[in-house]
Amino acid sequence: MSNTIRIHSFPLSGHAHRVELFASLAGIAHEVINVDLASGEQKGEAFLALNPAGQVPVIEDGDTVITDANAILVYLARKYAPAYxxxxxxxxxxxxxxxxxxxxxxxxxxxxxxxxxxxxxxxxxxxxxxxxxxxxxxxxxxxxxxxxxxxxxxxxxxxxxxxxxxxxxxxxxxxxxxxxxxxxxxxxxxxxxxxxxxxxxxxxxxxx
CATH class of the missing domain: 1.20.1050.10 (Glutathione S-transferase Yfyf (Class Pi); Chain A, domain 2)
Known part of the structure; x- marks a missing residue:
């Protein structure tokens, strides 16, 4: 894989965990970036530029940004792990x-x-x-x-x-x-x- 997926996550979020879990199971190269929800980082300008809803998870795959845990699973499976x-x-x-x-x-x-x-x-x-x-x-x-x-x-x-x-x-x-x-x-x-x-x-x- 040419790209390393960036997963914007939060350790205690089950929605975010399912994305991390799938990337790990499928062997998709990825980097986890934990968003500091307690300090409101998800409401900051930089994060809202990725997801205007201000929620994790979000992935960046090169120039492609995908939000919503289940949508991300479908995207990653289609592109990187079709057996799933x-x-x-x-x-x-x-x-x-x-x-x-x-x-x-x-x-x-x-x-x-x-x-x-x-x-x-x-x-x-x-x-x-x-x-x-x-x-x-x-x-x-x-x-x-x-x-x-x-x-x-x-x-x-x-x-x-x-x-x-x-x-x-x-x-x-x-x-x-x-x-x-x-x-x-x-x-x-x-x-x-x-x-x-x-x-x-x-x-x-x-x-x-």
Missing amino acids: LPSDPVAEAEVQKFLTLAAGEVAFGPAAARLINVFNAALDAEFCKTVAERVLGKLEAHLEGRDFLVGSAPTIADVAIYSYVAHAPEGGISLETYANVRRLLANIEGLKGFKPMPVTPVGLRAAA
Whole structure:
């Protein structure tokens, strides 16, 4: 690869972690640039020039700038690691379904529950727990007899759901009764190049 991807990240962001994880799994040359969210660096002029939304992750690939975690996964897979995004239309549609799940129920369930516990976010804990249990139940049923979410090999679908599902216990969401989900997480963790997301202490205040 001629370019080294620059990943603008934050260590405690699951959205950012999925991009770092994929780059590591796929062997994509990359440099991680941590954005100081606590000091408001994401609202500064330099960062807003990259992403007017003021959010991580953002990648720079030469002159190309891509924002949004799932969009970045699709871009990187298409350009650098096509094995992670099936070309078969049905399989590709299945992958897209799980990207949507990651952006929807995973974000509003286990990810949001983690925001409450770890970052003291002002969210409805019972609602988050209900959504988390619903999405974990869906994943558990889907994974019966499967090693990965789509097909027999890992795809960006697995990467997209990993970070916040693996860290669901930080939000008080137990994975104890979801054996198939735990098996998927272990399968991902066993892949060459796997990169964990740091476990965060309960009660850490969110960056503004």
